[in-house]
Every structure is written in C-alpha cells, then in structure tokens.
Amino acid sequence: MFIIKFLLIILLAGLFLFVFLLLGVVGVINRIRKQFTGKKEQQSPFNKTTRDGQVITDTRDPQTANRKIIADDEGEYVEYEED
Numbered sequence: 001m002f003i004i005k006f007l008l009i010i011l012l013a014g015l016f017l018f019v020f021l022l023l024g025v026v027g028v029i030n031r032i033r034k035q036f037t038g039k040k041e042q043q044s045p046f047n048k049t050t051r052d053g054q055v056i057t058d059t060r061d062p063q064t065a066n067r068k069i070i071a072d073d074e075g076e077y078v079e080y081e082e083d
Helices: 002-037
Strands: 045-048 055-059
Touching: none
Parallel strands: none
Antiparallel strands: 045 055
C-alpha cells in the first residue's frame, strides 16, 4: 500500500512538472511568434471620468503613456525646515 501511494505521489509530481514546463515552452513560442509576425497587442482606449463629468480618453500606446516625463537626474532640491 505504501509503494502505491509513493508511486502515485511521484506520478503527480512528474505530471505537475511536465505541465509547468509545457506552459513555459508554449509561452516562449508565442512570444517568438508575435515578435516575428510584427503584430503588436492592441490596447483599448482608456477612459477616465473626472469629478465634473468630463470623460478623458487616452488612446496612446502603453510605451508612450507610461514613459517618464522628468529624468532621474533632473529636478530641484528643496530644503525643508520645520517651524
């Protein structure tokens, strides 16, 4: 009985490992396929409603929308003194 349980645990662990590796390989293949087909993922426009009811629609691609406006080496140092 112990041997059957042990073999079942080994079989389940092997199956889990196989599925995990298979999903990884499929993910890599999909990334390579997307890279060579040149298709970019389309992002739907982002809508945001302000407090006064105006709707703001952002149709920029994610790289443009998420880029930094001010570089890390730029900026102003403000010395703060507590009263």
